[in-house]
Amino acid sequence: MNTVADQLIVLVMLINFAALGTGRLAVAIRAVALQGVILGILPVLIHSFSWHLVAITVGLILAKGILIPSLLTGAITKARITREMEPFIGYVPTLLIGAVLTALAFAFAAKLPLAPAHQGLLFVPAAIATLLTGFLLLVTRRKAISQVIGYLVLENGIFLFGLLLTEAMPVMVEAGALLDLIVGIFVMGIIINQISREFSSIDTSRLTALKE
């Protein structure tokens, strides 16, 4: 493992905090896009060169760094919102919780029964921390767009973990995961549009009106 990769992983974790701490949706989207680009670069750094790897990197950067963020940006301009108003838990408390969760992730990763080759790497705690951040975003934010961002961060965490697991993941698996994500984003986009049309807001907590 080289130091460049480690620094990039630290950057990924810092971006988690950026996503947690900002109220401006455009900033959060850009942060997640940056995180996706970094994740796209990482495989090249840690595995030896192959055309397969290049294809993965290009695909990831295109999907996570350009396609999905542009979809999201389109959604926020269409729904005419710029800020996440009144989250369930304020920004500073979420940041603190995020910090605690990251610390816990490190403690947890140290205890995981990993293969000897993977012990002591920065990958595992970073993956868990990103996953938890995604969860935290999902739970604490009110707007549907923020929740999509939460899902993206969650997926990034899973991807980070997956980088570790196999030397080179089969193309089909990656394509499947990405496809899942894009379909998910599309569905969310449609839901966002529908919610804002029906309730004239995209506040998912208004959905309680739909319960039985």
Added chain:
Amino acid sequence: MDAFPAGLTEPARLVITGTLLMGASGLPGLFLKKSPTEGQLCAALLVVLGSLMGLFGALATILTEQTATYTLASTLPFGPCAIGIDPLSAFFLIPVCIVAACCAVYGTGYWPAAQHPRTAPRLSFFFGLLAASLALLPLARDGVLFLVFWEVMALAAFFALATEDWNREVRDAAKIYLVVTHIGTLALFATFSLLRTGGDSFAFPGAATLDGTGPLATAIFLTALFGCGMKAGMMPLHIWLPGAHASAPSHVSAIMSGIIIKMGIYGLVRILSFYDTVPAWWGIVLLAAGIVSSILGVAFAVGQHDLKRLLAYHSIENIGIIVMGIGVALIGRAIDMPGLVLLGMAGALLHVLNHALFKSLLFLGAGAVIHDAGTREIDRLGGLGRRMPWTAALFLTGAVAICGLPPLNGFVSEYLIYLGFFSGVVSGKGAAVPLLGLAAPALAMVGGLAVLCFVKVFGTVFLGLPRTTEAAACHEPGWAMRGPMVFLAILCAMIGLAPVALPRFLEPALFTWNPQLAFAGEGLADAAPLGWVTILGALLVLMALGIGIVIRQRLQAAPRGTTGTWDCGFARPTTRMQYTASSFAEMLVKLFAGVLRPKSHQPEVRSLFPVGGTFASHVPEAVLELVITPLLTAADRRLSLARRLQHGQLHLYILYIFVTLAILLAWAY
């Protein structure tokens, strides 16, 4: 080129191709938005074609007595997935194919796409899917595949049932159906999971390979009885059935009542076939359940005013008769009397086929009436015999058949079951003799009550004078609707008049169900004098014709004129003053008041000259309205605290997932 010869040597291929055709039949219609009629006709044509292929495959399987099993190359997550055909599956395929084809043709006249452009393509699609799943279900050879087809069947039936979803009554019936069918499926999950213990796959064990004693077998039997009984609509588990049958379009009601509930019977029969030795109490439980179901089913039917609800309760009655037959067969196995097994099971299987034929005939006939009159209320009809003579004659044929009267098919199967009761009592073996002795008069009473009920229906709907202007304006339906009914009626008469041909079809299925029967050496023809049925039936028909001719001649000779009926001195009689369905059945409903709980609302007469008032009476669905609904309401009150967990906050739902994940991780750690 050699597909057809291969189809002959391997009927299973023919059957499977047929089911695929049925399943895909509605697809073209979904895309032919511009011309829904063509889509519907295409769907009907494909279902008929698929049914014919399935029917030929099934008959070939039975006549050549072959068994074939295929394992699909790709495995399911739960192990290899096997489908196969044997005479028992093939016997259940026969009614599936006949009724599906008839109902598909009937549907083009009953629910024409030209009048229902929005719902007809959807209905055709789900009808085809339903027919395909019904045909595939008997072919499943492992538990997982069985449950998959079972669920497809349940859901396709749900969507076909809910065709008129703008109607609140239909939505409610569909909801109850959906809940109940899933409860039944849950029980079957337990059944197949229990069956898997001991083995390493969900594949069905061979016939007579398991031991029926012990707690495991008991648990399997009870869960299977619950799950299959719920689908079949046995008496305390029937709550979904009357509403669903009444609310569906008539040809869907026909296939629900004719076939879907029979799949519950198929599941039970198939699961019972796995057992080598069965304890006597299994048979006793089934026999008792059958008696309860048939008597209460027909008693509820007598109290109904809704034509289709009434027919639905008759389904419960007939399921009871079938279950009685299975009970007799199990008792026969427990006390080792092959003759009893033969008679009971042959009666049950034949009644499955017969009930599918005459009940779909009746539902299609009822549909023809409802289609024109626009009401299901018996008391708003009347005098239709003159306006729709074909429908009246066909409905009468079905009614005679369902009452178990010779010379039609209902008699033959009930006759076999009666013979089973009698030979069981005569043998005097085992603990079940008193119950067998009681079952014969019970079945006789069911037959008598059924006659009463159909006299009521036929008399009120087809005889007398029309009670409303809608009823007076009714006319005969087109041949798309009449043709399938004529076909079903001919089949009913054929089985009733020529039962000697039946052992050829029944015996292979019986021997598949229990291979020991084949070694016992006794055939169905030895156990039941079926030739006499033909002779006596023919005599009866000749006698009826003779008497009819004599009466007709007398009538023509007599002087004729038109006058009013005697009106008790009332100066202005109206057609509303005829005997109604409720007044006809009133005595019997009062006799059964303890179970039926009839409700009537009548004005109180206080003065010498009473003012105008209204009278209404109805028989509620007692189990649903008096037991289950109060129970659920009480549960709802008690459990309102738990409801707070379901608050609609998406974030907290995600938090639930997270907390569960954390707990699982901590637990595994």
